[in-house]
Amino acid sequence: xAGVMQNPRHLVRRRxxxxxxxxxxxxxxSHVYWYRQLPEEGLKxxxxxxxxxxxxxxxxxxxxxxxxxxxxxxxxxxxxxxxRGDSAAYFCASQQGTSNEQFFGPGTRLTVL
Amino acid sequence: DAKTTQPTSMDCAEGRAxxxxxxxxxxxxxEYVYWYRQIHSQGPxxxxHGLKNNETNEMASLIITEDRKSSTxxxxxxxxxxxxxxxxxxxxxxxxxxxxxxxxxxxxxxxSVIP
Numbered sequence: 001x002a003g004v005m006q007n008p009r010h011l012v013r014r015r016x017x018x019x020x021x022x023x024x025x026x027x028x029x030s031h032v033y034w035y036r037q038l039p040e041e042g043l044k045x046x047x048x049x050x051x052x053x054x055x056x057x058x059x060x061x062x063x064x065x066x067x068x069x070x071x072x073x074x075x076x077x078x079x080x081x082x083x084r085g086d087s088a089a090y091f092c093a094s095q096q097g098t099s100n101e102q103f104f105g106p107g108t109r110l111t112v113l
Numbered sequence: 114d115a116k117t118t119q120p121t122s123m124d125c126a127e128g129r130a131x132x133x134x135x136x137x138x139x140x141x142x143x144e145y146v147y148w149y150r151q152i153h154s155q156g157p158x159x160x161x162h163g164l165k166n167n168e169t170n171e172m173a174s175l176i177i178t179e180d181r182k183s184s185t186x187x188x189x190x191x192x193x194x195x196x197x198x199x200x201x202x203x204x205x206x207x208x209x210x211x212x213x214x215x216x217x218x219x220x221x222x223x224x225s226v227i228p
Contacts, residue, residue, distance in 0.1 A: 004156075033214075033215065033216075035216075035218075041220075042200070042218035042219055042220055042221065043157065043216070043218040044218070045215035045216065045217065048214060048215060055214075056214070056215070059215070089154065091156050091157070093156075093157075093216075101147065101159045101162060102159070102216060103159060104149075104156035104157045104158070104159075105156050106155060106156050107154070107155070107156050109154075
């Protein structure tokens, strides 16, 4: 039973480029969360999605960031026109139902040059 | 979510029990206590959660006080691989608007297991 998968594990972008981060939840899980972790800090919630729906995006920056979880395929976190401050580790977590625990992927480490 | 307070760091001798405390004095009735840990830069790992009864699984035990204002995570026989940052998180399972289901991570307790 494969765990949560994220790719790429490391991503380097230059300022102004786009970053696409992918998350495949555990089998049978239809809830996905994205979190961001800046160096030496705890994880911060960004967005919560179910299949084809954004349930809670209260932690998403208002501009340049978007997320989706299509009916088929992985969840995508998209960052347009990246800036150096976007450099961080981005983790996704999947959950079977809202009362269950969240399981985290290994993260994608984004470096913006 | 209610805030939690944890010591910044703790040391534990290898093979001994590690007891990690957490205060959550403003916890409400529909909020659970969750524990996660993060080893180095890996993704957080779920450990255990509970509402009001003590819980035990293959990784740890969770002791919640009767008034639910504090809890203790117990790793019965700490090993070097248990060195990590441990996060105590309070989370609702009832929807009450934006942010209801997210996990709110504080700074956690950095546990160092010493040989």
